[in-house]
Amino acid sequence: xxxxxxxxxxxxxxxxxxxxxxxxxxxxxxxxxxxxxxxxxxxxxxxxxxxxxxxxxxxxxxxxxxxxxxxxxxxxxxxxxxxxxxxxxxxxxxxxxxxxxxxxxxxxxxxxxxxxxxxxxxxxxxxxxxxxxxxxxxxxxxxxxxxxxxxxxxxxxxxxxxxxxxxxxxxxxxxxxxxxxxxxxxxxxxxxxxxxxxxxxxxxxxxxxxxxxxxxxxxxxxxxxxxxxxxxxxxxxxxxxxxxxxxxxxxxxxxxxxxxxxxxx
Amino acid sequence: xxxxxxxxxxxxxxxxxxxxxxxxxxxxxxxxxxxxxxxxxxxxxxxxxxxxxxxxxxxxxxxxxxxxxxxxxxxxxxxxxxxxxxxxxxxxxxxxxxxxxxxxxxxxxxxxxxxxxxxxxxxxxxxxxxxxxxxxxxxxxxxxxxxxxxxxxxxxxxxxxxxxxxxxxxxxxxxxxxxxxxxxxxxxxxxxxxxxxxxxxxxxxxxxxxxxxxxxxxxxxxxxxxxxxxxxxxxxxxxxxxxxxxxxxxxxxxxxxxxxxxxxxxxxxxx
Numbered sequence: 001x002x003x004x005x006x007x008x009x010x011x012x013x014x015x016x017x018x019x020x021x022x023x024x025x026x027x028x029x030x031x032x033x034x035x036x037x038x039x040x041x042x043x044x045x046x047x048x049x050x051x052x053x054x055x056x057x058x059x060x061x062x063x064x065x066x067x068x069x070x071x072x073x074x075x076x077x078x079x080x081x082x083x084x085x086x087x088x089x090x091x092x093x094x095x096x097x098x099x100x101x102x103x104x105x106x107x108x109x110x111x112x113x114x115x116x117x118x119x120x121x122x123x124x125x126x127x128x129x130x131x132x133x134x135x136x137x138x139x140x141x142x143x144x145x146x147x148x149x150x151x152x153x154x155x156x157x158x159x160x161x162x163x164x165x166x167x168x169x170x171x172x173x174x175x176x177x178x179x180x181x182x183x184x185x186x187x188x189x190x191x192x193x194x195x196x197x198x199x200x201x202x203x204x205x206x207x208x209x210x211x212x213x214x215x216x217x218x219x220x221x222x223x224x225x226x227x228x229x230x231x232x233x234x235x236x237x238x239x240x241x242x243x244x245x246x247x248x249x250x251x252x253x254x255x256x257x258x259x260x261x262x263x264x265x
Numbered sequence: 266x267x268x269x270x271x272x273x274x275x276x277x278x279x280x281x282x283x284x285x286x287x288x289x290x291x292x293x294x295x296x297x298x299x300x301x302x303x304x305x306x307x308x309x310x311x312x313x314x315x316x317x318x319x320x321x322x323x324x325x326x327x328x329x330x331x332x333x334x335x336x337x338x339x340x341x342x343x344x345x346x347x348x349x350x351x352x353x354x355x356x357x358x359x360x361x362x363x364x365x366x367x368x369x370x371x372x373x374x375x376x377x378x379x380x381x382x383x384x385x386x387x388x389x390x391x392x393x394x395x396x397x398x399x400x401x402x403x404x405x406x407x408x409x410x411x412x413x414x415x416x417x418x419x420x421x422x423x424x425x426x427x428x429x430x431x432x433x434x435x436x437x438x439x440x441x442x443x444x445x446x447x448x449x450x451x452x453x454x455x456x457x458x459x460x461x462x463x464x465x466x467x468x469x470x471x472x473x474x475x476x477x478x479x480x481x482x483x484x485x486x487x488x489x490x491x492x493x494x495x496x497x498x499x500x501x502x503x504x505x506x507x508x509x510x511x512x513x514x515x516x517x518x519x520x521x522x523x524x525x526x527x528x529x530x531x532x533x534x535x536x
Contacts, residue, residue, distance in 0.1 A: 037431075037460040150326065179325040180487055185530035206461050209533035236535060246462055248535075253465035254456075255535050256493040259518050 001167045001200070003048070003085075008053065008061035010043050017043045019224040020060070025168065030194060030201045032211045032218030032232060034247065036049045041204045041223040045170050047078075049087050050077040063257075064168075083111050086161035090173040092153035096145040102156045103129075103141030106163055113164040128159040132189060148210050151182035158189065162199075169194070175210060187213050207253045208236060220244045269448045278352030280449060280481055281314035281337060285346035288332050306332040308506045309346060316448070319475060319482040321492030321513065323528065324502030331453055333502070337483070338370060338451060339363050364398055371442030375454040377434030381426040387412075387437055388422030394445045411444045414477075416470060432463035436470065443474065450474070452484045456491055464491075471495055489532050493517060501525045 003025040010018040018040040025031045033041045046052050048062055050069065062069045064084055069077065081087075089095040097105055106128055107121035116124065129137035132155040145153055154174060156262045161169055171190065175183040191214060192199045203214050211218060212232055220231040222243035228235070287309045290303040313338045314320050322330045335341040337348055337395070339355040348355040350366055358366075376382045382486055391408045394400070409419035415436040426434055435455065442450060455471070456464045472495055475482055486492050492499060492513065499516045501509040501524065509522040520526045 036462050127269060180489070181325060181528055181531040184533070185531070207533070209535045212535065213533055248466040250462040251535060254461075254468055254488065254490040254494065256490040256517070256532065257536065258529060258532065 001065055001204075002063075003168055003200070004063045005044075005048065005061070006061060006063070008044065008047060009059045010040075010047050011057040012043070012053070012055065017224050018047065018221075020058075021219075021221070021224075021226045023219055023226070023229065025200050027167075027203055028194070028198045028200055030203065030215045031218065032215030033202065033204045033221060034206065034208065034211055034218055034235070035221035035243070037245065038205055038223075039221040039243075040140070041206075041221055042172050044221070045087065045172050045202070045204055049081060049085060050074075050171065051081075051087075073121050079113075080168060082161075082164040083113050084166055085168045085170060086164065086166035088154070088157050088161045088171040088174045090168065091177050092150060092157045093145065093177075095157050096153060098145055099143050101144055102148065102153075106141070106156065109160065109163045124163070128163055129155075131162070131193070132156075132159045133185075134159065149182075150178050151185065154178060154182075154186055155189070158186075158193070162193065162197075165197075166199065168200045168202060170204070172204045173206070174203075176205075176207075183210070190214050206247075208248060209255065212236060220247065273299065278349065279313045280316050280318075280351060281312070281483075282349045282351075282352075283310060283312040283337060283346065285309045285311065285334075286333070286336055286343050286348060287345040288329075288336060288341065289344045297313040305505050307336070307343075308504075310507055312337075312507065312510075314449075314481065314483060316481055317479065318498055319484070319496040321496030321499045322483065322485045322502060323487060323489065323492055323499060325487070325528075328502040329505040330502050332505075332508060334451055334453055334483065334485055338372065339366055367394070368398055368400070368445055369447050370449045371445070372451070373435070373438050373442045373452045373455040376458045377431055377438050378458075380438050381434055383426055386423050386425060387429075390426070391422070391444055394441060400445055407444055408440075411440045414443070414474065415440045430463075431459055432466060435459060435463075435467055439467075439470065439474070441445045443478065443480070448481055450480045451483050452482070452486075454485055454487070454490065456486065468494060469510060489517070489529065501528065502510060 008018055008021045021044055033044060035041050047058055058070055058160035059194060065212050077136060103125050106125040108114045110121040110124050125141060126137050129141055134140055134152060135156045140148065147222055170213045175186050190201060193199065204212050207239060215232050219226050225237055228244045237247050288307040289303045289305050291303050294301055319439060324330050336343050343356060357364055388408055389412060392404045395404050395407060408422060412419045417436050456467055459467060468491060484496060496513050499513050500507045501522065503524045509516060509525045520529055
């Protein structure tokens with residue numbers, strides 16, 4: 001499996017939002033996309049998913065396992081979504097349908113993509129809930145999104161994204177809306193899931209400290225352009241592009257360095 | 266807290282003093298004749314904030330941070346307990362009779378896209394406390410002065426919020442919060458909605474205002490980095506209670522409560 005993006009350019013309403021971005025993600029890679037807001041991170045992800053708004057003009061190439069995704073029709077594209085590439089969004093509250101139980105929302109893509117029966121889909125939903133460490137799955141799967149906490153909702157979204165066994169998981173700021181203790185749990189969940197199943201991860205964030213915990217390699221976007229690609233270690237120690245330097249300086253300005261051993265954990 | 270009381274009367278009252286402050290909300294009924302369940306947003310809490318202090322309130326969502334701040338500002342009525350601002354009663358006073366408190370306080374909220382009226386010019390937005398609190402004087406002059414203080418061009422008063430970036434909007438919100446010369450500035454997650462690079466700039470601005478205007482700060486934040494940088498003391502909240510309170514350096518380097526240790530251990534680090 002590989003995802004190869006080459007010269008990706010996205011124009012929305014006459015404005016070039018992503019400008020000639022190229023990168024590759026191979027089997028089991030954990031790749032980060034970093035940048036400040038408006039740098040084109042999310043649009044890059046949506047372009048890969050084929051979820052851009054109407055009127056967005058995409059050029060360049062997005063190949064998944066050698067297959068050109070940009071030339072697929074919407075029907076075929078929908079077939080790759082979820083099955084080849086799954087996605088987790090920032091705000092788990094708006095990513096879920098408020099009037100359906102979360103169990104149904106996890107089971108639904110299984111019935112569509114894999115033609116499972118209702119009962120089989122439900123038991124797979126239970127397995128997935130266990131994999132993402134959703135507590136008391138029998139109880140929580142029958143609940144509606146508003147009855148869950150933010151962290152539980154994000155676990156449900158991750159279970160949904162994993163339901164059709166995608167080879168690549170794209171996560172767009174998946175912990176930004178969460179409390180710091182919950183964030184730590186979700187980040188370690190991402191680490192565990194990618195290690196266990198060999199799923200590749202594309203992780204979008206503006207937070208270099210978060211990036212460090214989940215990705216090995218990353219690119220920095222600035223105003224739609226890729227300005228640097230390097231190992232995360234290098235971005236944190238010797239950033240080269242001005243935008244990377246500015247990101248690190250801003251992160252350092254508001255960072256707090258733990259000076260005790262961290263206690264019970 | 267010693268040597269403040271002489272013959273039972275406060276010599277100089279602290280800026281803000283809450284005692285036994287609590288807030289409960291009753292939940293909707295499950296059934297017609299069943300008693301309403303009550304959820305406790307804030308357990309009976311004592312808190313003193315002194316002049317010149319910069320207090321950071323940290324804790325996870327739902328821990329009661331915003332409830333506490335709303336009660337301290339007289340924006341909500343407690344189920345029990347009282348709040349004194351410089352020895353004057355806040356609790357139970359409402360509407361215009363609380364204007365004296367509004368003059369002494371300013372508030373900045375999390376989202377500068379939601380907190381500014383899109384139909385008002387910047388000049389009107391920033392002047393609103395002066396008008397609402399019936400403060401006399403040269404409003405245009407005061408607005409121009411405060412815009413300079415927050416690092417904005419004083420000529421932008423005729424423009425509208427949508428013409429500004431998130432960081433500039435938060436500067437406008439800050440200008441509105443301090444235009445009437447309050448003693449206490451309260452921020453409810455004032456940096457959380459901002460981009461990383463902008464966050465550092467606004468943090469710098471807040472620090473500058475704290476020092477040059479001698480403001481007392483109460484900052485609600487889940488960002489330990491912000492609290493570490495800006496605040497002299499910390500209150501850690503969990504499930505509607507303050508579980509730990511102390512000087513910032515002390516709490517961050519020697520957290521006493523188990524929850525504080527877990528919270529600090531969860532902060533991702535750059536190194």
